[in-house]
Amino acid sequence: MLTTDFALATALAYVALLFLLAFVSDRQSRRGRDRLLRSPLVYTLSISVYCTSWTFYGAVGSAARNGLEFATIYLGPTLVFVGWWLLLRKLVRIGHVHRITSIADLISSRFGKSTALGVLVTCIAVIGTTPYIALQLKAVTSSFQVVSSATETPVPGIVMQSGTDAGFWVAVAMTIFTILFGTRNLDANEHNPGVVAAIAFEALVKLFAILAVGLFVVFGIAGGIGNVFEYAPARSIIHDRELFGWRWINLMILSGIAIICLPRQFQITVVENSHESHLRTAAWAFPLYLFLISLFVLPIAIVGLAVLPPGSNPDMFLLTLPISANQDMLALFAFIGGFSSATSMVIVASIALSIMTSNHIVVPLALRLPWVRLDASGDIKRLMLTTRRISIGVILLLGYVYFRLSAESDALAAMGLIAFVGVAQFFPAVVGGLYWRNAASSGAIAGMSAGFFLWMYTLFIPSLSTADSALQALTDNGPWGIALLKPQAMLGLSGFDPLIHALFWSLGLNAALFVIVSVWSSQKPLEKLQSALFVDVFRNVAGTESKVIQRRAATKDLYKLTQRILGPVETHKLFEELTGGQLKLDQLPPLDTRYITHIERRLAGNIGASTARALVSQIATGETISMDEIIKLVDETQQVVEYSHRLEEQSLELHATAEKLRTANLRLQELDAQKDEFLSQVSHEVRTPMTSIRSFAELLLGTNALTAEQSERFVRIIHEESLRLTRLLDEILEMNRLEHGDLEIGFSPIQPEAVVDRAIDTCRGLAERNRAALEDGQRAGSATVLGDPDRLHQVLINLLTNALKYNNNANPLVRIDSRVAGGFYEVDVSDNGPGIREAGQIFEKFSRGRESSGKQGGTGLGLAISRRIIQKMQGELDIVDNGGHGTRFRIRLRLAEVTGH
Amino acid sequence: MRPEAPERRAGIHPVKSRPRETAALLLCLGVVLLFPPIALIFDKPHRLLGIPLPVFYVFGTWLLLVLGAYAVSRILPDTESSD
Numbered sequence: 009m010l011t012t013d014f015a016l017a018t019a020l021a022y023v024a025l026l027f028l029l030a031f032v033s034d035r036q037s038r039r040g041r042d043r044l045l046r047s048p049l050v051y052t053l054s055i056s057v058y059c060t061s062w063t064f065y066g067a068v069g070s071a072a073r074n075g076l077e078f079a080t081i082y083l084g085p086t087l088v089f090v091g092w093w094l095l096l097r098k099l100v101r102i103g104h105v106h107r108i109t110s111i112a113d114l115i116s117s118r119f120g121k122s123t124a125l126g127v128l129v130t131c132i133a134v135i136g137t138t139p140y141i142a143l144q145l146k147a148v149t150s151s152f153q154v155v156s157s158a159t160e161t162p163v164p165g166i167v168m169q170s171g172t173d174a175g176f177w178v179a180v181a182m183t184i185f186t187i188l189f190g191t192r193n194l195d196a197n198e199h200n201p202g203v204v205a206a207i208a209f210e211a212l213v214k215l216f217a218i219l220a221v222g223l224f225v226v227f228g229i230a231g232g233i234g235n236v237f238e239y240a241p242a243r244s245i246i247h248d249r250e251l252f253g254w255r256w257i258n259l260m261i262l263s264g265i266a267i268i269c270l271p272r273q274f275q276i277t278v279v280e281n282s283h284e285s286h287l288r289t290a291a292w293a294f295p296l297y298l299f300l301i302s303l304f305v306l307p308i309a310i311v312g313l314a315v316l317p318p319g320s321n322p323d324m325f326l327l328t329l330p331i332s333a334n335q336d337m338l339a340l341f342a343f344i345g346g347f348s349s350a351t352s353m354v355i356v357a358s359i360a361l362s363i364m365t366s367n368h369i370v371v372p373l374a375l376r377l378p379w380v381r382l383d384a385s386g387d388i389k390r391l392m393l394t395t396r397r398i399s400i401g402v403i404l405l406l407g408y409v410y411f412r413l414s415a416e417s418d419a420l421a422a423m424g425l426i427a428f429v430g431v432a433q434f435f436p437a438v439v440g441g442l443y444w445r446n447a448a449s450s451g452a453i454a455g456m457s458a459g460f461f462l463w464m465y466t467l468f469i470p471s472l473s474t475a476d477s478a479l480q481a482l483t484d485n486g487p488w489g490i491a492l493l494k495p496q497a498m499l500g501l502s503g504f505d506p507l508i509h510a511l512f513w514s515l516g517l518n519a520a521l522f523v524i525v526s527v528w529s530s531q532k533p534l535e536k537l538q539s540a541l542f543v544d545v546f547r548n549v550a551g552t553e554s555k556v557i558q559r560r561a562a563t564k565d566l567y568k569l570t571q572r573i574l575g576p577v578e579t580h581k582l583f584e585e586l587t588g589g590q591l592k593l594d595q596l597p598p599l600d601t602r603y604i605t606h607i608e609r610r611l612a613g614n615i616g617a618s619t620a621r622a623l624v625s626q627i628a629t630g631e632t633i634s635m636d637e638i639i640k641l642v643d644e645t646q647q648v649v650e651y652s653h654r655l656e657e658q659s660l661e662l663h664a665t666a667e668k669l670r671t672a673n674l675r676l677q678e679l680d681a682q683k684d685e686f687l688s689q690v691s692h693e694v695r696t697p698m699t700s701i702r703s704f705a706e707l708l709l710g711t712n713a714l715t716a717e718q719s720e721r722f723v724r725i726i727h728e729e730s731l732r733l734t735r736l737l738d739e740i741l742e743m744n745r746l747e748h749g750d751l752e753i754g755f756s757p758i759q760p761e762a763v764v765d766r767a768i769d770t771c772r773g774l775a776e777r778n779r780a781a782l783e784d785g786q787r788a789g790s791a792t793v794l795g796d797p798d799r800l801h802q803v804l805i806n807l808l809t810n811a812l813k814y815n816n817n818a819n820p821l822v823r824i825d826s827r828v829a830g831g832f833y834e835v836d837v838s839d840n841g842p843g844i845r846e847a848g849q850i851f852e853k854f855s856r857g858r859e860s861s862g863k864q865g866g867t868g869l870g871l872a873i874s875r876r877i878i879q880k881m882q883g884e885l886d887i888v889d890n891g892g893h894g895t896r897f898r899i900r901l902r903l904a905e906v907t908g909h
Numbered sequence: 910m911r912p913e914a915p916e917r918r919a920g921i922h923p924v925k926s927r928p929r930e931t932a933a934l935l936l937c938l939g940v941v942l943l944f945p946p947i948a949l950i951f952d953k954p955h956r957l958l959g960i961p962l963p964v965f966y967v968f969g970t971w972l973l974l975v976l977g978a979y980a981v982s983r984i985l986p987d988t989e990s991s992d
Contacts, residue, residue: 234959
């Protein structure tokens with residue numbers, strides 16, 4: 009039989025175990041054996057501080073009232089963790105880089121290290137969290153009452169005097185625990201291993217407790233999962249209500265926001281995070297934890313409703329079900345589970361709030377009071393630690409007082425969600441601050457104040473109304489009876505769930521004001537800098553701001569200041585690091601900007617960014633914030649874009665160059681091939697006469713029986729072939745000189761008609777020998793062109809001889825015409841010969857009109873040379889259409905401008 | 910360190926090179942599945958394996974998301990080095 013004594017003893021033993029665990033972990037950690045404590049698993053488990061006793065007991069109650077809706081409280085965080093890469097990773101990175109100490113510090117630091125924002129966030133957090141702590145105390149007390157009312161034996165000791173006092177003693181025990189293990193050091197980056205170990209342990213206890221009760225209920229009482237849903241209440245709580253409606257959507261969003269904004273969650277997820285990679289594990293392990301802890305909630309609620317007598321408190325089904333089945337040990341385990349979920353929340357929440365109150369309210373205030381002297385070494389550190397310890401006590405006392413005041417009403421039951429909406433007011437500032445450069449502190453202050461006021465008015469005050477008739481009247485009728493201002497039906501917007509109504513108005517106005525005021529106001533330089541550092545935390549390496557903020561400070565002053573906050577030992581270590589081990593305060597030059605920034609950040613990890621800045625600014629002189637540098641920092645994105653643009657251009661240029669090179673290379677290869685071809689053609693051309701010369705010479709040498717006539721013929725052939733060879737070599741030389749520009753071509757006004765006449769005269773003999781008619785056709789009469797008369801003559805002779813020599817017509821005819829047309833002087837040499845099949849190639853070297861019979865003895869260079877000559881005279885030599893038979897060459901020369909010359 | 914990490918890093922893994930999109934995709938999947946109107950499809954008085962359909966659906970999706978987050982967390986690049 010379970011007795012209250014036994015339950016109480018177990019609870020005490022459990023608390024003692026927590027103390028022991030925290031103590032051992034703390035010692036192990038100080039000896040450097042904290043690998044397990046700094047593992048991703050422990051990190052994940054400690055995040056489950058999200059599951060408070062409100063979750064533990066209340067989820068079953070919620071399921072009994074609203075069915076599946078309870079799951080939204082866990083699905084929202086699941087989604088946030090599943091999408092960890094987008095938000096949580098950035099949050100944790102910023103937490104590490106900027107040594108963030110709390111969510112108030114995050115918001116204050118982001119918006120220009122604003123003191124006002126720090127105070128505002130702290131106030132909202134305290135007001136939102138105190139009732140939540142009260143809720144935990146109430147849950148513990150209620151569970152005690154359930155356990156003790158289940159026994160007949162009178163309860164001795166503290167609980168006996170007044171059932172509700174269990175809450176008091178829990179508060180006292182948790183205060184002691186938190187002060188002992190939660191305020192070991194100031195630095196945000198030096199974690200509280202004792203607390204983390206205790207929280208992780210409690211996470212396991214509550215999970216196993218709820219799983220144990222769940223398994224017992226499903227398989228021990230109901231006899232299988234299928235049977236659970238056969239109970240009558242199953243149908244009514246699952247199907248007889250709107251499931252995926254407005255409340256479903258809103259609660260999911262709200263809980264997703266809460267997992268980011270709840271001070272205790274921020275403390276565990278961001279501040280106590282020892283390594284960013286732990287998020288990788290938490291991303292799936294924490295949703296899995298939530299899944300497991302929710303798995304049996306609905307079955308327990310259904311079975312509780314079905315089995316227990318009507319009117320039983322569904323919030324306590326976890327205890328009353330095992331008790332009704334006489335499973336005392338199981339009930340005790342469930343009780344410890346609920347106890348652990350309450351205590352873990354109380355511990356972490358009070359630590360988070362104490363850091364916020366000391367950093368953002370007490371110390372800034374103390375520093376401003378003229379009679380408070382904090383000049384000695386470690387003074388501020390002592391003040392901070394004392395403040396935090398007192399804050400923890402005060403916060404828990406406030407929670408207890410709140411709990412006692414509202415114990416009679418059922419106001420606390422709804423407190424969980426009300427607190428969610430309260431802390432959700434941080435959300436616009438947090439998300440805007442992380443992703444929106446222009447989010448300004450004035451916007452954050454305006455939005456958050458308005459949101460907070462509306463939250464108080466539409467949700468918090470009505471929740472207290474059952475305890476106070478004046479508040480009741482306000483809630484029912486509106487202030488001064490103005491119905492439009494009724495807290496739960498603002499501007500007549502009624503018919504909504506009060507929670508959704510409040511969420512809409514507070515968060516909506518908050519976000520709207522935040523955006524509008526931010527857009528309409530300008531950021532101060534420091535704010536701009538912080539904005540750039542936060543929004544681009546993944547790109548701007550730590551210490552970038554030292555480029556922006558220029559200031560000087562005497563090393564001695566900085567040392568003193570640091571000593572006041574960190575104490576002598578830490579300070580000595582820090583300065584030795586900074587000065588490279590040569591710590592001589594009086595001889596050091598003033599520390600430069602980089603070190604000052606480093607020290608300020610280090611101090612911020614202890615006392616918050618805004619206080620650290622205020623203190624450093626007192627001793628630093630000549631502070632300037634360079635707008636140019638800020639703009640550079642902000643414009644880095646732009647720079648990256650430009651840089652990539654430049655790269656793109658360069659690559660295009662390279663591409664074009666490569667293309668040109670490729671073309672040039674092809675051209676070279678072509679020329680190389682042409683050269684090879686030319687050489688082989690030259691060899692071939694030289695070979696033919698050489699062969700005949702050699703063979704005839706051999707004949708002459710080797711044969712004695714030659715007649716004089718034969719000898720003479722052979723010698724003549726040798727002579728002719730030699731001439732041909734010489735001519736060929738001459739032409740090759742000439743071609744070469746033409747191509748290399750060595751051959752001088754005259755460029756003076758000449759009378760081409762006279763040259764044509766001379767050429768005709770020269771060729772008459774050849775024409776007669778070939779029995780061809782050389783016809784002088786229509787002539788221009790007179791014209792003046794620029795050129796070289798001898799070279800033009802050479803070209804004409806070449807054309808005429810070709811026309812005469814290769815004409816195999818029965819009545820060969822060669823005709824010359826000339827005319828002046830369109831500023832040009834043209835000479836046509838036409839024949840009635842066989843024509844040229846490949847007109848395009850005839851001007852190539854060694855190209856001949858048809859297969860050379862050898863008889864005509866052309867070198868194949870004549871036309872190529874002719875064309876080069878005419879080109880040198882800036883004219884053209886082409887083949888033109890001759891009406892289908894024969895060939896017509898045309899020389900086209902530009903007329904010289906007729907001047908007095 | 911996981912032993913398979915270097916091999917995975919060798920090629921350009923589509924998921925690795927687009928971590929933001931991959932994470933957002935899973936999140937969007939969760940939002941679409943758990944919010945109306947998709948969720949409304951499963952708000953029917955049927956039972957599956959003895960469990961009411963909406964309960965089965967919500968918890969099934971939940972488990973799916975956990976598995977998805979596990980898979981994605983293993984292929985996303987190191988957080989320390991990239992954006």
